[in-house]
Amino acid sequence: MAKQVKREDIIRAAMDLIAAQGFHGAPMSMIAEKAGVGVGTIYRYFENRDVLIKSIYKEIEERLVAYLTKKYPSEEPVRICFFHIAKGLVTYFTQNPMDFKYFEQFHYSPFGEAHRRNRIFKSAGQPDIFMELYERGLAQQVIKNLPPTVFFNLTFAPIVWSLRDHILGMVAIDDSLAELLVTSCWDSVKI
Amino acid sequence: MAKQVKREDIIRAAMDLIAAQGFHGAPMSMIAEKAGVGVGTIYRYFENRDVLIKSIYKEIEERLVAYLTKKYPSEEPVRICFFHIAKGLVTYFTQNPMDFKYFEQFHYSPFGEAHRRNRIFKSAGQPDIFMELYERGLAQQVIKNLPPTVFFNLTFAPIVWSLRDHILGMVAIDDSLAELLVTSCWDSVKI
DNA sequence: ATATTCTGAATGAATGTTCATTCCTAATAC
DNA sequence: GTATTAGGAATGAACATTCATTCAGAATAT
Structure with missing residues (x-):
């Protein structure tokens, strides 16, 4: 072999x-x-168990970031960019539930403590597409004046929790519900 | 002793x-x-470690539910009831950060898997105030037509994540930010 | 072409450590 | 004096990690 x-x-x-x-x-x-x-x-x-666990995390993270940044419409309005990321998240994790569950296990463990949440969107060397979105939204006055952390939580926490429920079989997120969910997240932060 | x-x-x-x-x-x-x-x-x-861990969880849960249902304005409009619960959550956990951290540890562990999220609002024998809120909101057409799970996630996930960030010192949730946060959660589900 | 030597990947039994739990003894209450 | 409660050393199970040994195949010699 x-x-x-x-x-x-x-x-x-x-x-x-x-x-x-x-x-x-x-x-x-x-x-x-x-x-x-x-x-x-x-x-x-x-080298050891920890290295194995962290390697797996890195592989998944790379796949996810690659998926989200592929065809990222950076020239489009903030709203369009947000929908691209948010729906991409739903699509990716719906199609790769094991990746989602691993992420969750990792995040809520001693390993995950070290990782800062917003870093997920920062592919090595690239500008952070999430922070770019936030700052552009603020500058153009299309989103509420919130700390970046809270903005992040309002837009992504419901998606992550709903993905969890979907994967555990407690709710079925089809295309139309995904659209509704992402729109609702946007509604919470738009002006 | x-x-x-x-x-x-x-x-x-x-x-x-x-x-x-x-x-x-x-x-x-x-x-x-x-x-x-x-x-x-x-x-x-x-009896053993598991029993100890579950007992602690139950004690915290009781304190929280007691706090949230105290002075619950069940006769007021859906919006008012929602704000009561949501702000109560922020206040309680801001004042009892250890309870919050314990809850989080418990929830993301083999113990927590068993516990269904919505049961948190169901104090023994009482009607589930969360489901009551959801159904009343739907009937009166003041909230979007979403599955209860997704409604729950939109309204509470950002609060929980923000509490976490607050307790970890990554953002300071004062009264005015709490108000903004809870309002934004409501904005995501209101019609 | 065949035999011999060499290499390093693969293995899993053995080791050391970390804990939950038990159980015998000491202390305390009644 | 007896019964109940407290204490913590002893026990055994679960696990990560190590390392001496095996062995298939490459390299070299004949």
Whole structure:
């Protein structure tokens, strides 16, 4: 088996287990078994458990940021840009529920404490598209005068919570509900 | 020392430790030391660790529900009732940050999985004030036609996230910002 | 072409640590 | 003197990590 393949197997196994059962339900021995490798093998690819967990997070984050910034309509009005990001978030996580669950596990754990929330939108070296949106909105007086943190919370918290409910099967977010949800978030901050 | 006092000491110690460090940073030995009792003593008051953790949750929940339903203006319009609950939430958790942190730890843990979110507003035997609010709002056509879950998320998720940021010192929620925040949540669901 | 040596990836039993829980002894109350 | 409560050392289970050993295949020699 090619080297890269084995690394992928380990990442996949760990991600699925952690997403499904949390960090506790995923001891190294179980990850190894699910990946079809020996426990020791994992340590040939990742220095230790923490490094493995953080690597998985980084991979997911990269995929998500790539998805959101692809075709980002930076020249369009603030409202259009916001809808692009917000709906992109819904689409991406609806299609990749394991990524969502892993993110959530990671975020609410000692690992996640270190990560600042707004950094998610900052792909390495790129300008932060979220802060750009916020500042442009303020300057053009299309959004309320709120601290950036609160603006972020009003626009994204309901989406994240609803995605969670969708993935847990408590509510079905189809296209029309997604539209309604994102519009409502916008309604909360628009002037 | 009176029996009840010792029980309180244990609960207080466990709550503070868990709120500050998470479930991991609070082994039974540490709880015992902080409470000023022997490890074995804890097991005279609580069957095991899980029972202790759930008992603390229940105590906090009772205090919160009591606070929110006290002076609840059930005869007033939906909007007024919503503001009462939402601002009560902000006030309570601003004044009791440890309760908030404990709630958060609990909610994002294997324990919390079992608890359904909307049950928070259901004090034993009482009608669920949240569902009552939602149904009245729908009937009177003052709120958008959304599933209850999404309505809940739009109105409370930004508040919870902002409380978190406030308690972590990332933003200062004073009275005027609280007013703005709660109003914005209402704006997202009102017709 | 075949045999021999070398390399380093893969493995999982063994180790050390961290805890929840138990249980025997000491202290205290009645 | 007996019963109840407190204490904390001892126990055992769960886990992350290590490391001596195996072994397939590459390199080299014959």
